Amino acid sequence: xxxxxxxxxxxxxxxxxxxxxxxxxxxxxxxxxxxxxxxxxxxxxxxxxxxxxxxxxxxxxxxxxxxxxxxxxxxxxxxxxxxxxxxxxxxxxxxxxxxxxxxxxxxxxxxxxxxxxxxxxxxxxxxxxxxxxxxxxxxxxxxxxxxxxxxxxxxxxxxxxxxxxxxxxxxxxxxxxxxxxxxxxxxxxxxxxxxxxxxxxxxxxxxxxxxxxxxxxxxxxxxxxxxxxxxxxxx
Amino acid sequence: xxxxxxxxxxxxxxxxxxxxxxxxxxxxxxxxxxxxxxxxxxxxxxxxxxxxxxxxxxxxxxxxxxxxxxxxxxxxxxxxxxxxxxxxxxxxxxxxxxxxxxxxxxxxxxxxxxxxxxxxxxxxxxxxxxxxxxxxxxxxxxxxxxxxxxxxxxxxxxxxxxxxxxxxxxxxxxxxxxxxxxxxxxxxxxxxxxxxxxxxxxxxxxxx
Numbered sequence: 001x002x003x004x005x006x007x008x009x010x011x012x013x014x015x016x017x018x019x020x021x022x023x024x025x026x027x028x029x030x031x032x033x034x035x036x037x038x039x040x041x042x043x044x045x046x047x048x049x050x051x052x053x054x055x056x057x058x059x060x061x062x063x064x065x066x067x068x069x070x071x072x073x074x075x076x077x078x079x080x081x082x083x084x085x086x087x088x089x090x091x092x093x094x095x096x097x098x099x100x101x102x103x104x105x106x107x108x109x110x111x112x113x114x115x116x117x118x119x120x121x122x123x124x125x126x127x128x129x130x131x132x133x134x135x136x137x138x139x140x141x142x143x144x145x146x147x148x149x150x151x152x153x154x155x156x157x158x159x160x161x162x163x164x165x166x167x168x169x170x171x172x173x174x175x176x177x178x179x180x181x182x183x184x185x186x187x188x189x190x191x192x193x194x195x196x197x198x199x200x201x202x203x204x205x206x207x208x209x210x211x212x213x214x215x216x217x218x219x220x221x222x223x224x225x226x227x228x229x230x231x232x233x234x235x
Numbered sequence: 236x237x238x239x240x241x242x243x244x245x246x247x248x249x250x251x252x253x254x255x256x257x258x259x260x261x262x263x264x265x266x267x268x269x270x271x272x273x274x275x276x277x278x279x280x281x282x283x284x285x286x287x288x289x290x291x292x293x294x295x296x297x298x299x300x301x302x303x304x305x306x307x308x309x310x311x312x313x314x315x316x317x318x319x320x321x322x323x324x325x326x327x328x329x330x331x332x333x334x335x336x337x338x339x340x341x342x343x344x345x346x347x348x349x350x351x352x353x354x355x356x357x358x359x360x361x362x363x364x365x366x367x368x369x370x371x372x373x374x375x376x377x378x379x380x381x382x383x384x385x386x387x388x389x390x391x392x393x394x395x396x397x398x399x400x401x402x403x404x405x406x407x408x409x410x411x412x413x414x415x416x417x418x419x420x421x422x423x424x425x426x427x428x429x430x431x432x433x434x435x436x437x438x439x440x441x442x443x
Binding site: 008012013016017019020022023024025036039040046047048049050051052053054055056057058059060061062063065066067068069070071072073075077078079081082083084085086087 | 247251255277285286289293308346347351358359369373376389392393414415418421
């Protein structure tokens with residue numbers, strides 16, 4: 001086996017060109033016979049030429065084998081192969097993308113509608129019990145001040161995350177069996193908490209609070225009736 | 236027997252899929268560059284053209300081909316179908332391009348003469364031995380050429396693309412890079428063939 005040198009010299013590239021010219025029939029008669037003579041005497045050049053000739057012949061055969069494979073294939077197979085190569089996935093991906101977009105649009109549409117519906121309900125009921133009618137300044141001034149601020153926040157839709165968080169704590173305190181500063185305000189704390197959740201589009205939390213209030217304040221009472229009314233509209 | 240038939244069918248399908256995959260890369264690149272087609276249009280042209288290639292091969296229309304009397308490689312023939320399909324599409328869409336039909340012909344395509352190839356092969360000292368096995372060996376190596384040898388050797392020896400074309404396609408116009416890489420690839424092919432052929436001889440001589 002001839003040792004194949006990794007270092008390519010100008011001579012190698014020139015020989016490649018000569019071999020190629022010969023194989024294309026682009027040499028004149030004299031040049032051709034001289035080249036054949038050289039091939040016979042120069043093993044390196046001969047081996048290089050044989051390798052190139054093998055490639056040409058082999059590729060022709062591979063081409064023919066491929067044509068045979070085409071001839072034997074049926075229409076369905078070719079369609080499938082074509083689609084797979086060019087991205088049949090593309091068309092299915094396209095459909096998936098369209099379907100996903102529709103689902104997304106429907107989802108976003110529904111969410112937008114739901115958001116509008118829920119927050120509107122919160123706005124509508126925000127002034128059912130005006131703060132001035134709830135806080136009368138008879139109890140702890142600090143408590144009154146804080147509750148006024150929190151209830152006003154709910155009515156105006158301001159700082160809802162912090163407001164609902166604080167109201168939730170006060171709601172827990174107000175429900176305790178032991179009497180405390182918030183006990184008397186419990187129905188309004190609960191009510192404002194539910195409204196705050198609605199305005200902040202926290203529907204589940206609002207429902208949970210209303211559910212609790214329904215148990216605590218019977219129908220027939222003002223707060224009980226309002227809770228039932230609001231809960232009905234939320235369903 | 237049935238297993239062998241299935242294997243045979245799978246092997247043929249694998250070859251078709253390999254051809255289609257390689258052609259898609261070339262066709263896509265060419266159609267986007269030359270005609271500014273969209274990805275989707277390229278895929279349509281490709282799919283329709285592969286069907287035409289299949290039909291023409293089935294009806295043995297390929298050797299009497301569209302551009303001249305000389306037989307084209309599958310790859311060149313397929314590219315010609317894709318170009319024609321694209322032109323048809325552009326005409327139908329009334330979209331005019333600056334494309335020059337003269338430029339689009341295979342003007343640079345080189346053709347190797349079968350008699351010259353045979354003359355060179357006849358110089359092989361071992362020419363008369365194991366001819367079929369050697370041919371099969373060559374085909375196996377060709378079917379498994381790694382990149383960039385696959386593109387360069389197929390481009391030059393299989394499809395008859397000129398060094399200039401290959402340089403434009405793969406080496407940003409550097410013809411010397413193509414020549415050097417092609418030479419290295421030919422050497423690798425030679426090396427691989429010699430190794431496999433020695434194994435083959437060992438196998439046969441061992442049996443004998």
